Amino acid sequence: MRSAFIQTLEALADEDSRVCLIVGDLGYSVIERFAEAHPDQFVNAGVAEQNMIGLATGMALSGRIVFTYSIGNFATLRCLEQIRNDVCYHQANVKVVAVGGGLAYGSLGASHHATEDLAILRALPELTVVAPGDPVEARLATRALAEASGPAYLRLGKAGERVVHDDEPSFRIGKAITVRDGGDITLISTGSALPLTVDLAAHLARHGTSARVLSMHTISPLDKQAVIDAAVGTRLIVSLEEHSVVGGLGSAVAEVLAELPEPRARLRRIGLAHVFNRTVGSHEYLRSQHGFNLETVSEITDKLVEELNGVAR
Amino acid sequence: MIDRDMQAVGRDDYGNLPTALDDAQLRELARAIRVESVRMIHRARSSHLGSCLSMADIMAVLYGCIMRFRPADPTWADRDRLIVSKGHAAAATYATLAEAGFMPRKRLEEFGRDSSVFAGHVTHGVPGVEVSTGSLGHGLPIATGMALAARRSRAAWRVFAVLSDGELDEGSNWEAFMFAAHHGLDNLTAVIDYNGIQSLDTVEKTLRLEPLRAKLESFGWRVLDVDGHDVRALRQALDRATASTGRPTAVIARTIKGKGVRFMEGKVLWHYRPPDDAEMAAAVDELGAGE
Numbered sequence: 001m002r003s004a005f006i007q008t009l010e011a012l013a014d015e016d017s018r019v020c021l022i023v024g025d026l027g028y029s030v031i032e033r034f035a036e037a038h039p040d041q042f043v044n045a046g047v048a049e050q051n052m053i054g055l056a057t058g059m060a061l062s063g064r065i066v067f068t069y070s071i072g073n074f075a076t077l078r079c080l081e082q083i084r085n086d087v088c089y090h091q092a093n094v095k096v097v098a099v100g101g102g103l104a105y106g107s108l109g110a111s112h113h114a115t116e117d118l119a120i121l122r123a124l125p126e127l128t129v130v131a132p133g134d135p136v137e138a139r140l141a142t143r144a145l146a147e148a149s150g151p152a153y154l155r156l157g158k159a160g161e162r163v164v165h166d167d168e169p170s171f172r173i174g175k176a177i178t179v180r181d182g183g184d185i186t187l188i189s190t191g192s193a194l195p196l197t198v199d200l201a202a203h204l205a206r207h208g209t210s211a212r213v214l215s216m217h218t219i220s221p222l223d224k225q226a227v228i229d230a231a232v233g234t235r236l237i238v239s240l241e242e243h244s245v246v247g248g249l250g251s252a253v254a255e256v257l258a259e260l261p262e263p264r265a266r267l268r269r270i271g272l273a274h275v276f277n278r279t280v281g282s283h284e285y286l287r288s289q290h291g292f293n294l295e296t297v298s299e300i301t302d303k304l305v306e307e308l309n310g311v312a313r
Numbered sequence: 314m315i316d317r318d319m320q321a322v323g324r325d326d327y328g329n330l331p332t333a334l335d336d337a338q339l340r341e342l343a344r345a346i347r348v349e350s351v352r353m354i355h356r357a358r359s360s361h362l363g364s365c366l367s368m369a370d371i372m373a374v375l376y377g378c379i380m381r382f383r384p385a386d387p388t389w390a391d392r393d394r395l396i397v398s399k400g401h402a403a404a405a406t407y408a409t410l411a412e413a414g415f416m417p418r419k420r421l422e423e424f425g426r427d428s429s430v431f432a433g434h435v436t437h438g439v440p441g442v443e444v445s446t447g448s449l450g451h452g453l454p455i456a457t458g459m460a461l462a463a464r465r466s467r468a469a470w471r472v473f474a475v476l477s478d479g480e481l482d483e484g485s486n487w488e489a490f491m492f493a494a495h496h497g498l499d500n501l502t503a504v505i506d507y508n509g510i511q512s513l514d515t516v517e518k519t520l521r522l523e524p525l526r527a528k529l530e531s532f533g534w535r536v537l538d539v540d541g542h543d544v545r546a547l548r549q550a551l552d553r554a555t556a557s558t559g560r561p562t563a564v565i566a567r568t569i570k571g572k573g574v575r576f577m578e579g580k581v582l583w584h585y586r587p588p589d590d591a592e593m594a595a596a597v598d599e600l601g602a603g604e
Contacts, residue, residue, distance in 0.1 A: 051488035054454020062462035
């Protein structure tokens with residue numbers, strides 16, 4: 001996703017001299033080509049994220065389209081009030097980009113795990129929050145955000161994510177992508193949960209359950225209609241996110257569901273436990289520790305489907 | 314009255330102030346800002362009068378003879394930008410903008426009222442305000458970004474930020490001080506309203522700033538140290554600042570919190586306390602009498 005992002009941004013910077021990139025002294029082996037090709041559109045703010053967001057705001061209010069780039073929580077929580085007051089309140093054309101969403105920086109420890117960012121940032125007014133599901137979505141999201149004026153947060157994975165979309169899907173901010181249609185249950189995924197989610201749908205299909213898969217790349221504003229359609233048209237919604245179960249996609253979906261009249265689909269939120277990781281390991285290892293792997297999520301989903309079918313009989 | 318004075322020297326086609334008010338006119342502008350600040354804060358039962366009074370001369374000089382702007386066209390692309398980072402001094406900021414012609418003075422009555430955009434901290438939406446502040450330590454980074462954008466665009470407009478002394482407790486300012494000097498942003502000027510009093514106590518007793526000049530110089534800034542109530546000294550310093558080459562300039566403006574109203578001068582109390590009717594009358598009376 002990181003490569004898809006930076007390659008797209010390089011193309012955008014070629015096309016439009018207003019497009020700028022400010023990094024917080026991160027992006028080794030990623031940003032060099034941009035910096036070299038576009039010296040007037042590139043700034044390294046140093047290890048100073050509060051100032052980075054202030055700079056970005058000042059530049060955006062002077063007509064630039066500014067992307068800030070850092071990793072994990074440095075891009076967001078470290079400078080949260082600057083994002084709120086400077087970027088969002090002024091509707092400044094700043095796109096805050098974080099690499100390493102979720103547990104991508106597994107072995108680096110809890111400081112580097114971005115597991116509450118979606119919850120916190122989707123609470124901010126005016127901020128579009130986007131977590132692409134694969135490199136194709138990352139590319140489309142980067143372009144879409146550059147073209148839409150206003151504040152945004154782009155949460156990326158790291159590197160080497162599986163491509164889910166064989167063909168380029170139609171991508172609109174705030175509109176879920178139906179990756180697979182299905183009539184029994186709906187799986188709603190955001191960000192890096194997408195490959196796991198399509199694998200889960202394939203597993204369910206093998207066991208006779210037809211699962212709709214929605215890639216909810218935009219967390220805010222949420223595609224409420226897609227959730228309502230799923231709630232009315234299918235009997236179970238499972239949300240999947242590499243993020244705490246508190247406050248993220250699952251919560252956003254729950255907010256919509258809770259206000260719908262019955263009968264409506266029930267909801268199961270799958271995500272990361274609301275704890276710090278006090279031991280480290282690889283990305284895959286940590287996801288497994290949270291039960292965020294195909295084995296565990298299919299067990300959970302199979303059981304829920306069984307319950308539904310039991311009720312139906 | 315200031316209006317007549319300004320009429321006398323005339324405005325340009327854009328309603329802009331004359332290129333430079335003279336010292337007497339600047340003092341009169343500062344006096345008008347002080348009187349309006351007292352009235353506004355009294356009317357709104359608001360706070361931060363001491364901070365407004367300490368800043369009045371700085372604002373008068375910036376708008377009276379330093380900055381380029383067009384009141385009838387507040388977003389004129391080539392205007393100089395001012396970020397009032399000490400956003401709590403909102404009354405003085407709005408009063409200055411009214412005196413500078415961005416809006417009728419009558420609009421200052423909206424300050425702090427229900428459904429008003431005239432918030433108790435400097436807020437965009439008020440004509441002439443570039444950026445909302447109120448949380449300290451935000452203004453200088455934004456001003457620095459603007460200065461960088463101007464530099465990269467080879468534009469001639471300049472950026473000013475007015476900071477408080479207590480505000481320098483915020484580390485984000487020092488990130489910006491480092492950045493602006495590293496990038497040689499000589500189109501950026503920070504004016505520090507150094508009245509020596511912050512929210513609960515003196516700066517000295519809260520978090521010592523001294524040696525401030527040496528700190529700023531060691532960060533790579535050119536530093537000018539002036540009496541922040543001497544309009545001629547302020548004008549000379551700001552003229553020098555905008556002629557700077559290669560380095561941003563910090564003007565340390567030595568001020569007195571509550572300046573102009575003797576019973577408020579140098580008192581922590583007037584950071585928060587609004588004047589009652591009698592105090593308001595006494596303050597306006599003293600200010601009206603001039604210095």
